[in-house]
Amino acid sequence: xxKVTQMPRYLIKRMGENVLLECGQDMSHETMYxxxxxxxxGLQLIYxxxxxxxxxxxxxxxxxxxxxxxREHFSLILDSAKTNQTSVYFCASSRDxxxxxxxxxxxxLTVL
Amino acid sequence: xxxVTQTEGPVTLSEGTSLTVNCSYETKQYPTLFWYVQxxxxxxxxxxxxxxxxxxxxxxxxxxxxxxxxxxFHLQKASVQESDSAVYYCALGPPSSGGNYKPTFGKGTSLxxxx
Numbered sequence: 001x002x003k004v005t006q007m008p009r010y011l012i013k014r015m016g017e018n019v020l021l022e023c024g025q026d027m028s029h030e031t032m033y034x035x036x037x038x039x040x041x042g043l044q045l046i047y048x049x050x051x052x053x054x055x056x057x058x059x060x061x062x063x064x065x066x067x068x069x070x071r072e073h074f075s076l077i078l079d080s081a082k083t084n085q086t087s088v089y090f091c092a093s094s095r096d097x098x099x100x101x102x103x104x105x106x107x108x109l110t111v112l
Numbered sequence: 113x114x115x116v117t118q119t120e121g122p123v124t125l126s127e128g129t130s131l132t133v134n135c136s137y138e139t140k141q142y143p144t145l146f147w148y149v150q151x152x153x154x155x156x157x158x159x160x161x162x163x164x165x166x167x168x169x170x171x172x173x174x175x176x177x178x179x180x181x182x183x184x185f186h187l188q189k190a191s192v193q194e195s196d197s198a199v200y201y202c203a204l205g206p207p208s209s210g211g212n213y214k215p216t217f218g219k220g221t222s223l224x225x226x227x
Contacts, residue, residue, distance in 0.1 A: 042219035099144050099205030103155030
């Protein structure tokens, strides 16, 4: 089954707490992505990973870091979350050179 | 760098009317072009893609033609339904020249269809 799974789906944190968003895919895709989605801004690329331990900054990497130790798993970490990081976060994956992105269902993060 | 500009939403239509969502792009490459659709509470999903210039893609009654000369990829549907209410994203895919790349998405166009 071709699926991207995000956990947790909903998360409420206080400002200054650490946040871990996890993403898994069962398609052995080489490339994985983290996006955030805010009203009027569309999808903004945070980080892209071309394979294990091969990560590259996207357009808005500040305040975020990522980890990819297995091809099927990609984590987004917020050290000391800020209120302006309240958003919906989407993970996606793609087969190298194919270009089609497969998205998860999103993780809604609220930072109080 | 690459960029995608699409119709600013929301676009509000009545069932049975026609839809055009404009998409214009800038790139020095020759990428595959994509339309994605995002229904409420879900992640975006592929609507269709077109890998070559002058070819047309279609799915679920939606269609778009890859116009390399005009650098456009406008989404059209002859008769929309309430179930088409969603956000539509135009996107550039990997260039034909190869190498690592970052996908480029437009900001999305929200479509609301009233019965």
